[in-house]
Amino acid sequence: MTTASGADTNGWPADRSTSAERVAALLLAFGKGGAGSYHGVSDLARAVGRERSQVSRMLHALERGGLVEQDPVSRRYRLGWSLLVLASGAGDAALLRAARPVLRKVGARTGEVALLSVQRGNRSLTVLREESAQSLRAGGWVGRSSPMHCTASGRALLFDSDDELVEALTADDLLAPSHGLAVPRNLDELLARLRIERERGYAVASEEVEIGLTSVAVPVRNPAGDLVAVVNISGPTSRLITRIDEVARRLRAAATALETALANPPRPPLSPPGSELTR
Template structure:
């Protein structure tokens, strides 16, 4: 979310969409709540929401009057990103699921986070939950470290320093930049990253970089 000093229209719109996008499911927020969270005048946010509703990017529940993301954003989202990567990745993930019987993910670097774009899951009752479109700190997931395997130590420090330490992680999560770098140095030898109890207790993931 942009700093309060950032007054550009684009940044204000982005702030509103990010706040609405952080709500679980289809749960909405009132205009007053949105204004409070983004730190703007309620009248200013009301005008912005009206324009966003007209464009289909936001919709208002006729009963509760709460705002939520609109379907037009879903339409745009389906066209976002590297479509060649997504199309090729789907077939590869399905093949991996057939061979391993485990959930397979495709993640990319998004700022200083690991963002999962695709997910394929096996047809069984018990399996690890995996959320797409939810960015995770790079150091606490195998996929995140795989994205940093080819980076210099200085680049890694710049990316992860703001997210260390964290309390909302598993007991196996790295707690310092030095520990992350030490782990990466070992994982570079095998070009494979393994995370156990890092994202949360009982969760294990294995990842490798896709270079071509």
């Protein structure tokens, strides 16, 4: 399936994508449903907007390379151990390690899905997700990238950007038609909304990227003060719309806890006395 901008639903060029881009889009589609989830060929084909036979051939090739594995009974696929080992060394390991308990805690306290997102080019990329026992499966999945102008995580990632950079990062998406009534329609609307959200310290996107979904996001900074990520709560609008202030307050506390953890990384364990003699 393609968008009006000529890209497929995963953000890849629809008609001129390379083989590597198609494989990357297929691997990213495994992020929907959570870690270790199995996916059928038809489901994956729909997710990437490709023919089932084409996706099946790609999966067989990825299985031979150890990047995916197939359940012999259900014939469904999940990511393979080789890919998971590679992924363990990707991105900012310290950020992910520090964020997981923080997301778990804020998700439990709000009863909603908690996410960590970073900027990748002109997109907000979800890199970590934690669900509470009460949360519905709402909001982004790991590996999903979203436009920056109409998502809470995307706009929070723009808090430190000047007007020219905001325009450069969102120009193409602002030109694309959108079904969400609350989506900023032009650069002036986006900049006005960003000024309000910067002042209050959090971004809110309600019924923008998905009908029935509301998200709140707060920036996270490293010890140098650079904006490196955002923490985000997503859930059904019916549950979140009357709790925006409470959720934002908990997210600010979560962001502060994460920033403290980044500024004070755990020290490596000390070697036992005399252990250097045995090396």
